[in-house]
Amino acid sequence: MVTLSRKFSTATSDSLTYISHKQFSQNPQKSTPFYQIQQQQLEHLKSRIVTTLDGCKNLTQIKQVHARILLSDLEQSCYVLAKLIRTLIKLNFPVDPYPRSIFNRVKYPNPFLYNALIRGYLIEERLNESIELYSLMRKGGAGPLSFTFTALFKACGAKMNMSLGRQIHGQTILVGGFDEDLHVVNSMIDMYIKCGFLEFGRKVFDEMPKRDVISWTELISAYAKTGNMESAGELFDGLPVKDMVAWTVMVSGFAQNAKPREAIMVFEKMQESGVETDEITLLGVISACAQLGAAKYADWIREVAEKSEFGGKHSVVVGSALIDMYSKCGSVGDAYRVFQGMKERNVYSYSSMILGFAMHGRAHDAMKLFDEMVTTEIKPNRVTFIGVLTACSHAGMVEQGWQIFELMEKCYGIKPSADHYTCMVDLLGRAGRLQEAHELVKTMPIEPHGGVWGALLGACRIHKSPDIAAIAANHLFELEPYCIGNYVLLANVYASCGRWSDVSTVRKLMRARGLRKNPAFSWIESEKGMVHEFFSGDMTHPRSGEIKQALEDLLERLEAKGYQPHLSSVPYDVNDEDKRRILMIHSEKLALAFGLISTLPGSEIRIVKNVRICEDCHSVICGASQIMGREIVVRDIMRFHHFHDGICSCGNFW
DNA sequence: CTAGGGTTAG
Numbered sequence: 001m002v003t004l005s006r007k008f009s010t011a012t013s014d015s016l017t018y019i020s021h022k023q024f025s026q027n028p029q030k031s032t033p034f035y036q037i038q039q040q041q042l043e044h045l046k047s048r049i050v051t052t053l054d055g056c057k058n059l060t061q062i063k064q065v066h067a068r069i070l071l072s073d074l075e076q077s078c079y080v081l082a083k084l085i086r087t088l089i090k091l092n093f094p095v096d097p098y099p100r101s102i103f104n105r106v107k108y109p110n111p112f113l114y115n116a117l118i119r120g121y122l123i124e125e126r127l128n129e130s131i132e133l134y135s136l137m138r139k140g141g142a143g144p145l146s147f148t149f150t151a152l153f154k155a156c157g158a159k160m161n162m163s164l165g166r167q168i169h170g171q172t173i174l175v176g177g178f179d180e181d182l183h184v185v186n187s188m189i190d191m192y193i194k195c196g197f198l199e200f201g202r203k204v205f206d207e208m209p210k211r212d213v214i215s216w217t218e219l220i221s222a223y224a225k226t227g228n229m230e231s232a233g234e235l236f237d238g239l240p241v242k243d244m245v246a247w248t249v250m251v252s253g254f255a256q257n258a259k260p261r262e263a264i265m266v267f268e269k270m271q272e273s274g275v276e277t278d279e280i281t282l283l284g285v286i287s288a289c290a291q292l293g294a295a296k297y298a299d300w301i302r303e304v305a306e307k308s309e310f311g312g313k314h315s316v317v318v319g320s321a322l323i324d325m326y327s328k329c330g331s332v333g334d335a336y337r338v339f340q341g342m343k344e345r346n347v348y349s350y351s352s353m354i355l356g357f358a359m360h361g362r363a364h365d366a367m368k369l370f371d372e373m374v375t376t377e378i379k380p381n382r383v384t385f386i387g388v389l390t391a392c393s394h395a396g397m398v399e400q401g402w403q404i405f406e407l408m409e410k411c412y413g414i415k416p417s418a419d420h421y422t423c424m425v426d427l428l429g430r431a432g433r434l435q436e437a438h439e440l441v442k443t444m445p446i447e448p449h450g451g452v453w454g455a456l457l458g459a460c461r462i463h464k465s466p467d468i469a470a471i472a473a474n475h476l477f478e479l480e481p482y483c484i485g486n487y488v489l490l491a492n493v494y495a496s497c498g499r500w501s502d503v504s505t506v507r508k509l510m511r512a513r514g515l516r517k518n519p520a521f522s523w524i525e526s527e528k529g530m531v532h533e534f535f536s537g538d539m540t541h542p543r544s545g546e547i548k549q550a551l552e553d554l555l556e557r558l559e560a561k562g563y564q565p566h567l568s569s570v571p572y573d574v575n576d577e578d579k580r581r582i583l584m585i586h587s588e589k590l591a592l593a594f595g596l597i598s599t600l601p602g603s604e605i606r607i608v609k610n611v612r613i614c615e616d617c618h619s620v621i622c623g624a625s626q627i628m629g630r631e632i633v634v635r636d637i638m639r640f641h642h643f644h645d646g647i648c649s650c651g652n653f654w
Numbered sequence: 655c656t657a658g659g660g661t662t663a664g
Contacts, residue, residue, distance in 0.1 A: 112655085119656095147656035154657090186657040217658040224659095248659045283660045290661095321661045352662045386663050419664055451664060 045072060049080055053087045062087060066102070078110040085116040095120040095129075111137065111145045118148060122155040127164065130155065144171075146181045153187040157194030165191045186214050193222040213239065217246045224253030229262075244275050252284030255291070263288035264297065277308060279318050286318070290325035293608045293635055294525055298329045302338075314338065320348035327356030330606050330633040330640060347378050354387035360640045361649035363395030382414055389423035393430060394639060396653050401427045418444075422451040429459020430653060434468050450479045457489050462654075464568075466502070469493040477509075484515045485611075488571075495571035503571065522587040522609045526598050534594070537585040543594065551584070551593040558623045566616035588617045588634065592624060595632075604631040612636050613654070622646055 049065060056062045066084060074080045085099040093099065095117060103109060103117050114137040121130040130152065137144060149172055156165035169188055172178035179185065185208055192201035198219075205211065205219055216239045223232035236242070236250055247270040254263035267285045271277070282305055289297040305318050314322060319342040326335035335356045342349060350373045357366035370388050373380060380388075385408050392401035405424055408414050416424075421444050428437035437456055441448050453475040460469035473490040480486065487510045494502040510516075523533040532541065541547060555563070570579040583589075588609050595605035613621075613636040625632045626646030634641040642649035 115655090145656080150656050183657050188657095190657070212657090214658045219658095221659065243658095245659045250659095252659065278659095280660045287661070317661055319661095324662060346661095348662050350662095355662065381662095383663050390663090417664095422664080449664085 042073065045074060046077065046080055049074065050083050053083050056087055056091075058091075059093070062091075076106060076108075078106060078108075078113040081106060082110075082112040082116040085113070085120065089116070089120040089123065094124060095126075109137075109140070109142065111142050111148065114142065115145055115148050115151070119151050122151055125155070125159065127155055127159060127161065131164070144175060144178070146178060146183045149178055149181075149184045150187040153184075153191040157187075157191040160195050162192075162195040162197065165195060180209060182210065182212055182215070186212075186218060189215060189218050193218060198222050198226065213241055213243050213246060217249055220246065221249045221253070224249060224256065227257050229253060229257055229259065242273070242275065244278060244281065247273075247275055248278075248281040248284060251281060252287070255284045255288040258291065260288035260291040264292075277304075279305075279308075279315055282308070282318055283321050286321040286325050290321075290328040293329050294531060295329050295331065295606065296525060298325055298331070298334075301325070314342060316342065316344045316346050316349060320346065320352050323349060323356060324352040327352065327359055328635070330635055332356050332360045332362065332640075345376075345378065347381055347384065350378060351381070351384040351387055354384060355390065358387050358391035358394060360642060361394050361651065363391040363397060366391035367400070380412060380414075382417060382420070385412075385414060386419055386423060389420060389427065393423055393427040394650060394653065396431050396651065398427060398431050398433070418446055418449045418452055421446075421448065422455045425452055426455040426459065429456055430462060432463050434459055434463060434465050438468050438471070448475070450476055450483070453479065454486065457486060457493075461489055461493050461496075464493065464496045466493050466497050466499060481513060482515065484510070484518060487515065488517060492571045495573075496568045500573040503573070518610070520587055520609070520611045522591040522607050524591045524595050524605070524607050526594075527600070532591070532594060534587045534590040536587045538587065538590060541590075541594065543597070546597050547590055547593045550597050551589055554593065554596070554624055554627070555584070555620070557627055558620065561623065561627070563619065563623055566614075566619065569614045569616045583614075583616045586614060586617050588613060589620060592621060592632070596624070596628060596630070602629060604633065606633045607635070609634060609636045612638055613641065618648065618652070618654075622648055 049069060052065050053062070056065065062084070069075060069077075069080055069084070081102055085102055088099045089095070099117065099120060103113060106113060114133060118130045118133050121127075121133065134144070134148065134152065137148075149168065152168050153165060156162070156168065165188075172181075172184055172188070185204060189201040189204050192198070192204065201222065202219060205215055208215065216235060220232045220235050220239075223229070223235065232250065232253055236246065239246060247266070250266045251263050251270065254260070254266060263284060267281070267288075270281070282301070285301055286305070289301050302322060305314060305322065319338055322338045323335045326332070326338060335353065339345070339349060339353045350369065354366045354369050354373075357363070357369065366388060370380070370384070373384070385404065388404050389401055392398070392404065401424065405416065405420065408416060408420070421440065425437045425441060428434075428440065434456075437459060441452055441456060444452075453472045457469055457472040457476065460466070460472065469490055473486055476483065476486040487506055491503050491506040494500070494506065519535050521533055521535045521538075523531055525531055534541065539548075565580050565583050567576055567579045567583075570582050572579070572582065574582075588607055591607045592605065595607065599605060613634060618641070621632055621634060621641070621643050623646065624630065625643035629645075632643040634643070636654075639650065639654060641654070
């Protein structure tokens with residue numbers, strides 16, 4: 001054995017130490033200088049080992065490779081050993097003891113080796129060990145690499161460990177150079193954002209000598225997530241080169257902040273600018289279309305999705321989003337067709353479909369799909385159960401609901417959340433079992449949130465139960481004092497019982513808190529895809545005269561068949577004639593009348609409403625579907641109503 | 655060998 005090569009004292013290069021004479025003599029390339037041959041041979045061996053490691057699937061295989069390394073001249077090679085450690089960690093082996101022991105035997109570990117181990121500890125969320133190793137690396141004279149910092153920042157962000165993050169920030173300056181490394185600084189910004197200190201991230205951003213599209217996008221995304229679309233938009237406008245991710249952040253930002261029209265507008269601009277689109281961009285647009293609930297947009301975005309390069313058939317994510325969208329646009333049939341056409345399905349696909357059926361009152365289909373789901377590999381999650389419970393609730397299936405509710409924890413290990421209790425309260429409340437519902441709220445093991453009391457209050461509205469309504473409302477007035485809907489609901493309950501002095505007390509409370517009622521409105525798509533909006537009593541539509549006439553004709557025909565206006569739906573202390581007039585001009589009735597005169601006889605009418613449908617409108621639309629022979633679909637704030645031949649899919653139960 | 659975007663419920 002001849003010692004040929006230098007001992008690598010600088011820890012940044014690979015610590016190769018020896019090469020055997022035997023290996024050398026087998027190589028007859030006499031004209032090549034000595035060290036070049038050994039380099040070549042070792043490089044060859046290294047790359048063979050790395051390839052083998054990439055193919056390793058289990059511990060036995062890795063140990064074989066390790067044995068080969070130990071017998072070769074690569075026994076101290078940081079490059080190969082780092083790869084070995086990374087492979088182990090990729091296969092989910094804990095850092096201790098095996099990968100750590102490999103590291104411990106290396107005399108001069110280089111930063112790559114340190115980094116492999118640090119990353120391992122980070123994955124195990126052992127932040128302290130990572131930091132210890134980092135200090136050891138510094139003490140040993142090895143310089144850190146930028147990805148050591150990025151990994152550390154990432155871990156601090158995930159653990160929301162701001163103080164440690166700031167220390168590491170200090171290190172980047174101390175070590176020198178890294179505070180100008182884009183990878184490092186960008187992950188630092190991300191760390192501050194994840195720790196909830198957006199302004200710190202912004203400060204770093206403002207002081208950066210050079211920034212790239214990633215720095216910008218991080219901040220735009222952070223503003224969008226806090227709902228500050230103005231700041232997001234300002235930054236975005238100033239971004240010199242907008243790439244796909246930056247555009248996508250704006251699209252999904254608007255979608256997540258309930259600004260679907262803006263989301264679609266940004267998407268259209270994105271397409272004009274010629275930037276590529278991928279499925280994540282589409283998710284934002286699809287979600288926006290779902291919020292709009294307009295069939296025109298639904299078909300448009302499905303076409304865009306199908307034309308895009310990720311396959312004519314939908315991917316799991318896009319497919320699942322489309323299912324949700326079609327359900328919310330009133331087309332459960334289309335939603336189910338997408339569901340059936342998907343090659344692969346996940347928990348989103350099933351949950352969205354179950355929720356879709358539930359929203360449309362197709363409880364039986366929802367349950368059937370749930371039964372099918374549990375035979376697959378896909379595990380139901382908390383959202384799935386919200387779908388199943390909603391289905392029970394909308395169909396008045398109290399007993400099945402209780403069964404599912406118990407099954408959830410027993411068989412699937414999902415602890416009922418406040419949202420699940422909301423479903424149960426809704427289920428009992430709708431079925432008229434208000435006392436039981438109230439009892440459940442009082443005895444639930446977790447703190448009831450606004451949703452739970454809101455469900456109880458909503459049930460009191462249907463069953464005209466002012467006493468429990470007052471209890472629920474008082475909780476709500478504390479939990480969410482500025483939520484206008486609760487005051488309106490309580491006032492409506494009092495009004496329906498004729499307790500007018502209580503109604504005016506609630507109205508006074510509203511005024512005292514500076515709250516004003518949101519105007520109710522409905523909208524409908526005409527045949528040409530135009531959207532027509534109607535407010536209550538709205539006579540601004542160009543065809544108002546015809547609309548009024550059509551409505552009067554309709555009501556006349558209904559009265560001839562025994563229809564009586566539900567005067568108790570009017571929350572004002574006025575005479576019956578005025579109540580009749582108020583009911584007559586409800587926005588959904590105007591939209592319905594416009595639908596009747598503006599669409600072809602026999603075609604479907606779709607109406608969307610921003611609040612719950614009232615009882616009187618519900619019965620009028622039921623009658624209209626029969627007399628006029630029309631399918632009518634109404635989406636209110638809670639669910640869908642499919643009216644067909646005088647019957648609604650909700651079974652008069654909403 | 656590292657930095658940015660995502661779907662269901664509420």
